[in-house]
Amino acid sequence: DADVTQTPRNRITKTGKRIMLECSQTKGHDRMYWYRQDPGLGLRLIYYSFDVKDINKGEISDGYSVSRQAQAKFSLSLESAIPNQTALYFCATSDLGAGASDTQYFGPGTRLTVL
Amino acid sequence: QQQVKQSPQSLIVQKGGISIINCAYENTAFDYFPWYQQFPGKGPALLIAIRPDVSEKKEGRFTISFNKSAKQFSLHIMDSQPGDSATYFCAASMKTSYDKVIFGPGTSLSVIP
Numbered sequence: 001d002a003d004v005t006q007t008p009r010n011r012i013t014k015t016g017k018r019i020m021l022e023c024s025q026t027k028g029h030d031r032m033y034w035y036r037q038d039p040g041l042g043l044r045l046i047y048y049s050f051d052v053k054d055i056n057k058g059e060i061s062d063g064y065s066v067s068r069q070a071q072a073k074f075s076l077s078l079e080s081a082i083p084n085q086t087a088l089y090f091c092a093t094s095d096l097g098a099g100a101s102d103t104q105y106f107g108p109g110t111r112l113t114v115l
Numbered sequence: 116q117q118q119v120k121q122s123p124q125s126l127i128v129q130k131g132g133i134s135i136i137n138c139a140y141e142n143t144a145f146d147y148f149p150w151y152q153q154f155p156g157k158g159p160a161l162l163i164a165i166r167p168d169v170s171e172k173k174e175g176r177f178t179i180s181f182n183k184s185a186k187q188f189s190l191h192i193m194d195s196q197p198g199d200s201a202t203y204f205c206a207a208s209m210k211t212s213y214d215k216v217i218f219g220p221g222t223s224l225s226v227i228p
Contacts, residue, residue, distance in 0.1 A: 045215065058215075106158030
C-alpha cells in the first residue's frame with residue numbers, strides 16, 4: 001500500500017461549490033503539506049502542518065483552508081471553488097524527528113477541474 | 116518573483132546522451148538543494164540532493180554540480196535512457212525553515228530512442 005494516499009484522484013466541480021481533498025499517510029511523519037502544481041510554475045505551498053495543533057499558511061493560502069484531523073490525516077478545502085483553482089494538488093509528508101532527512105514524500109496527486 | 120529559476124522548460128535528448136538541467140537561486144541562506152523526479156500520473160520523488168559544502172555529488176548516472184559563488188546548480192544525467200523521461204524539479208530550502216521547500220518551475224525531459 002502507498003505511504004501517502006490522496007482522495008479523490010480526479011474531481012470535476014462547478015464554480016461556487018465546496019470541495020474537500022483528503023490526504024492520509026502511514027509513514028508516521030509529523031509534518032504534512034499541501035502543494036498546488038501548475039504548468040510552468042512548479043509546486044507552490046498552500047498550507048503546512050507541524051502537528052495536529054499547528055497549522056501554517058504557505059505561499060498561496062487565499063481561497064483554501066485545511067484541517068489536521070489526526071497525525072495521519074490532513075485535508076484541504078476549497079470553500080467556494082473558482083476556475084483558476086483548476087490544478088494538480090499534492091499532499092506531502094516529512095519527518096520532524098531526530099536524525100530525519102529533509103526529504104518530502106508526495107502522494108499521487110488529485111487533479112481538480114473547476115468549471 | 117521566482118526564488119529558484121530553472122532551465123530549460125523542456126528538453127529532448129537521444130538515448131545515451133547527456134541531459135543537463137540548470138538552476139539558479141538568489142537567497143544565500145539556502146543550504147539544501149534537492150532534485151525531485153516526477154513521472155506522469157505520480158507525485159514527485161526525491162532523486163538526489165546536495166549541500167553547499169561540496170561542489171559535486173554523484174549517484175549512479177545522476178550528478179549534481181554546485182557553484183556556490185555563482186548561486187547555480189545543475190543536474191547531469193549521463194547515458195540518458197527512455198525510462199528517465201519525466202519532469203525534474205530543482206528546489207532549495209534553508210536550515211531555519213526546512214519545511215518550506217522552494218521548487219523551480221520544472222523541466223520536462225524526453226529521452227528518445
